[in-house]
Amino acid sequence: QSALTQPASVSGSPGQSITISCTGTSSDIGGYIYVSWYQQHPGKAPKLMIYEVTNRPSGVPDRFSGSKSGNTASLTISGLQAEDEADYYCTSYTSSNSYVFGTGTKVSVL
Amino acid sequence: EVQLVESGGGLVKPGGSLRLSCVASGFTFSSYSMDWVRQAPGKGLEWVSSITSGSTYIDYADSVKGRFTISRDNAKNSLYLQMNGLRAEDTAVYYCARDLHRCVFDSWGQGTLVTVSS
Numbered sequence: 016q017s018a019l020t021q022p023a024s025v026s027g028s029p030g031q032s033i034t035i036s037c038t039g040t041s042s043d044i045g046g047y048i049y050v051s052w053y054q055q056h057p058g059k060a061p062k063l064m065i066y067e068v069t070n071r072p073s074g075v076p077d078r079f080s081g082s083k084s085g086n087t088a089s090l091t092i093s094g095l096q097a098e099d100e101a102d103y104y105c106t107s108y109t110s111s112n113s114y115v116f117g118t119g120t121k122v123s124v125l
Numbered sequence: 126e127v128q129l130v131e132s133g134g135g136l137v138k139p140g141g142s143l144r145l146s147c148v149a150s151g152f153t154f155s156s157y158s159m160d161w162v163r164q165a166p167g168k169g170l171e172w173v174s175s176i177t178s179g180s181t182y183i184d185y186a187d188s189v190k191g192r193f194t195i196s197r198d199n200a201k202n203s204l205y206l207q208m209n210g211l212r213a214e215d216t217a218v219y220y221c222a223r224d225l226h227r228c229v230f231d232s233w234g235q236g237t238l239v240t241v242s243s
Contacts, residue, residue, distance in 0.1 A: 108227045
């Protein structure tokens with residue numbers, strides 16, 4: 016199972032909106048609603064930000080939102096803040112009854 | 126408060142074995158599926174293995190199938206990963222994570238570092 020494809024880096028100024036894409040296949044992203052997004056700060060464990068494409072766990076700011084179209088999922092951060100600077104990973108359930116993570120995207124706040 | 130604490134990492138030679146443990150607290154461990162996820166130094170996350178609450182269903186990434194064995198002891202609130210035939214490419218921080226449902230990993234441990242080197 017190949018990793019899902021994410022851009023290596025995305026940047027934006029405080030207050031701007033950015034979108035991170037995550038491209039897979041019909042055997043993973045395209046076939047299921049089971050897509051999650053994780054935020055990871057350096058030296059820390061990942062944190063769940065979005066699950067089942069669009070749902071936010073309690074405590075995650077509403078400036079984080081998710082969507083999906085075909086084989087591509089997206090994470091949008093609106094009103095970018097300094098603390099949003101981190102690595103972001105998508106993940107999807109697959110037809111092999113396994114999970115696959117994305118390649119990861121480094122978000123920089125200019 | 127949900128807590129997951131991994132242990133058992135260390136330096137091992139290629140071909141060697143290691144057993145990782147993850148002790149859970151703050152929730153009913155026996156009600157949840159659990160997973161291992163790893164991260165090689167400076168690299169991305171990689172799902173390793175999953176086990177359902179009653180150990181009925183177990184799955185592995187192709188990269189570790191036949192070499193790693195996941196297990197759990199619900200009486201001890203513990204998750205394990207037996208790693209045999211270790212290779213340099215298994216070098217990573219290994220995290221245990223609570224799996225709510227289909228890649229919803231809502232709680233993670235701090236990770237334990239496994240280094241495979243001669």
